[in-house]
Amino acid sequence: MEKEYSDQIAALLAPPSPQSIQEYYKSLNESGKCDGLCVRDNGKHGKAVFAGRDFKEEELILKDRMLVGAQHTSNKVDCIVCSYCFRFIGSIEAQIGRRLYLQSLGICGDKECDKEHHSHSTKEKMECDLPSKEMIESLLNGDLTLPFTDRFALPEVVSCPAGCEEEKYCSQSCADADWETYHSLLCTSSNNKQSLALLKFIEHANETNDIFIVAAKAIAFTILRYRKLKKSQVKDKGKGLLGKMDSANFSLLLEAWKPISMGFKQRWWECISLPDDVDPSEELQFRTEIRDLASTSLELLKDAIFDIECAPLFSLDAYGSIIGMFELNNLDLVVASPIEDYFIYIDELPDKEKEEALLAIQTFVDALGDDYSVPCQGTAFFPIQSCMNHSCCPNAKAFKRDQDIDGHAIIIALRPISTGEEITLSYIDEDVPYDERQAMLADYGFTCACPRCLEERPS
Ligand SMILES: [Zn+2]
Ligand SMILES: [Zn+2]
Ligand SMILES: [Zn+2]
Structure with missing residues (x-):
């Protein structure tokens, strides 16, 4: 049993053959995703387009x-976006209002921001610079409309199908697609053991490294694909096969894992570059700590969504490879903020109109400060x-x-x-x-x- 399990992990982490690479990208091409491009393994340094x-x-x-991606936790303060397609949602007023609301609570989106920023005296000062609580509330609940925002209309917010507070969408189709692809395994809406375990996992990721959240989505993606493949097989071959097809199940898991298998190269603790403040003599210790951190995160994730049929996915080696994939590929998710376009529009209005508009929005512009138009930022593959x-x-x-x-x-x-x-x-x-x-x-x-x-x- 042990041997079989370690063989399965090895099979999961084996690099895909040039042939399966070609087939996979050909199928992407045929589904219209990369018309006019051709992906090949050039034999020298891996894949090329x-x-x-x-x-x-x-x-x-x-x-x-993207195959899988997530907004940075710290960025959620600045931008309200669809959790599936990452479009800005709600309204210009709601985007500004929520940011000011969080600012009034002393919550800052800036990752580098040190804690002292939120000390009592600074917080009081920040509050003085802010519009009144009532004004912020009327922005949030739609009572206050800012001039010309109808030209920057955003899609209305659609909630998670199960009603959790974590995820919001631009449309029902994004909500459904997210549910089917990742979120049905990662939703925290119910009060059961699984939800509580998930909340613990998310809290740990938010405190340490939000790359774990993207990794969890990659695992949920694979499990859900596996279940779908299995369901269609059972339908084809009859229920008699259920339960006694372990090796057949594993080949379905390999198939479900294929899109992810195309992306990873090394384990996170092997490929992460040494930060400047770590002395080269402490490299080994640093890499061990990173591995331990991933192991802690993985245990929390297992408490929440472990599936025995997909057990090899929950090995530390697989988890490390998934995280390494996001680390090495340098694929940032960026979506520009419509607030920036809105302020530029106001700024370019004819003098008289601009003056009138500024009268209505100046308080908010001042309160938002210099980084008023932070884009949506995250990690994606x-x-x-x-x-x-x-x-x-x-x-x-x-x-x-x-x-x-x-x-x-x-x-x-x-x-x-x-x-x-x-x-x-x-x-x-x-x-x-x-x-x-x-x-x-x-x-x-x-x-x-x-x-x-x-x-x-x-x-
Ligand atoms: Zn060069
Ligand atoms: Zn969307
Ligand atoms: Zn949910």
């Missing part, structure tokens, strides 16, 4: 839907973008246009690209000298040998 047709400069190359390799002279870039108001990754051509050319992105700020670039890329675990680096490399 190639142009399947010519692209013009500034043309959209790819709109990549984009299946195709994550296969694009780095170059210091890239031919494409990740770029959100004005119309890109949800969590998709958008890739645009920087120059004309011909059929068959590899699509490359820069993972770093590439406008720096050779040595600095290589130092930054070391965090991603490779030495760059792009045409520009080959030319600039000191001989």
Whole structure:
């Protein structure tokens, strides 16, 4: 039994064969997700994406839907977004009102913000700068309408189907899709043991590293896919097979896990780069601590959603590989705030109109402070973008246009690209000298040998 279990974990974590990589991305392509692109294992440094047709400069190359992702916990103070597609929801008034409300409670969205900021005297000062409680409330409950916000209408908020407070959506279809894909396993609405255990898991993640929440979503995604696959099999083959098909069940689990298996490379504690404030002599200890932290988080998650048929998913090695996938792939989720567009719009109004509008909103602008338009930020895994390799002279870039108001990754051509050319992105700020670039890329675990680096490399 032990042996079988460890064999299953090994099978789960074995890198996919070039053939299964090709098949998987071909199926993504056929479902219309990456029309005009082709993903291949180039044999040298893993997967690569190639142009399947010519692209013009500034043309959209790819709109990549995330496999799994989550808004940063600290960012939830600043932005109310759909938990499934990450569009801003509610209204401009509600977005501003909630932020001011949380500010009035002394809750700040800034991660770097130290605790002293919330000390009594600062809190009192902050409260003085804030609009009155009544004003904030009327923003929140819709009694107060700010000028011209009808031009920036946001979708109405839809609640979680089971009624938890954690997740909100832009539409019923997002609520249903989230429920089916991840949330039915991670919802905390009921008062049962599972919900309480989940709350403990979430609390631990919020206090330590919210990457655990994305990892939990990846596990929920796999379990739910597994259950769906199994249900359709049982329907096809009859109930007689139930219960005595352990190896068949495991191959279903492998199938359910496939989209995730395409993404991971190393375990978190192996690939995380050493923070500046950790002395190299303490590296081993640091990596052990990271592993222990993941182990604590995993135990809490097991208390909440463990499924014996998917047991290998709950091994520390699998958990570490999932987290490592988010660590290594550097795929940030960013959605621009409509508040920024709204304030820009007001600012560009003709003098008289602008003056009138400012009269109504100035108190709020002042109270929000400098970072009034913080974008939605989080961690996500984009299946195709994550296969694009780095170059210091890239031919494409990740770029959100004005119309890109949800969590998709958008890739645009920087120059004309011909059929068959590899699509490359820069993972770093590439406008720096050779040595600095290589130092930054070391965090991603490779030495760059792009045409520009080959030319600039000191001989
Ligand atoms: Zn949505
Ligand atoms: Zn819920
Ligand atoms: Zn380079």
